[in-house]
Amino acid sequence: MVQPFRCNTIDATRARGKAVLTPISQVATGSGLRSAAPYAGRVLRIERVTRDAIVAHAKRDHPDEACGIVAGPAGSDRAERLVEMVNAAGSPTFYEFDSLDLLALxxxxxxxxxxxxxxxxxxxxxxxxxxxxxxxxxxxxNAHYVLVSTREHGNNEGPVEFRSYRIVDGVVTEEPVEVVEQLPTNTVADEAVADETVESES
Structure with a gap:
């Protein structure tokens, strides 16, 4: 059995029977690793239902730390699919993703x-x-690092701290969080096609 490893934003691959830490921007595939394209925005835009689900997860796992990922189309910066992960450490001070679960994800x-x-x-x-x-x-x-603090109310009713950051080369920059009822339907690719159509018609 592969032992879980302590991590926040790392991928898990297998080498010589041990879990190896690699950047989360590189995803294991059958033919190698692919890197994500940089995000253009500096604001986390997230649907209310996703934000509320993250908060509910944090409250439910209190007093242990909760952890997870919100996936989206590559290069889109769209937080669309919430994936709750199990804190294999079961700890109030740190968390561990199970390496097999993370690799499967x-x-x-x-x-x-x-x-x-x-x-x-x-x-x-x-x-x-x-x-x-x-x-x-x-x-x-390129990732948005979301932190939720349940220190005030624990798993009881009440507000929590919900904040998002960019962390690049050890520099932490807090970014605004825009909670929306629904993410915009137009993607960057859709907008580019629309612009090309307007130009061709003019």
């Missing part, structure tokens, strides 16, 4: 032409700000 995302748009976890006794461990493990500059 990345293979599934690759098959669906998806990538991790949001990587989230909760803090149960501290504010929703990346710890030194979180920062050190943040190897994917």
């Amino acid at each position: 990345y293979r599934e995302m690759d098959d669906r032409d998806e990538e991790p748009v949001v990587v989230y976890h909760s803090h149960t006794a501290t504010e929703a700000y990346p710890s030194r461990t979180d920062i050190g493990l943040a190897s994917e500059p």
Whole structure:
């Protein structure tokens, strides 16, 4: 059995029977690794139902840390599909993704032409700000790192801290969170096609 490993934003591959840590921007495939395209925006736009589901997960797992990923089409920056992960550590101070579960998820995302748009976890006794461990493990500059703090109300009713960050080369930058009822239907590709159509008609 492959042992779970402690991580925030890392992929799991297998080498010589051990879990190996590689950047989350590289997804294991049968033919190698593919890298995600950079995101253009600096705002996390997330549907209310997804935001509420992340908060519910954090409250449900309190006093242990919760963790998971929101996947979306590769290169789109659209947080569409919530995937709750199990904290294999069962700890209130850190979390572990099981390496086999994580590898299976990345293979599934690759098959669906998806990538991790949001990587989230909760803090149960501290504010929703990346710890030194979180920062050190943040190897994917394109992801939104969401932190949820349940320190005030635990798994009871009440508000939580819900914040998002970019972490690049050890530099933490908080970004606005825009909660919407529904993500816009137009993708970047759709907008490009529309622009080309207008130009051809003019």
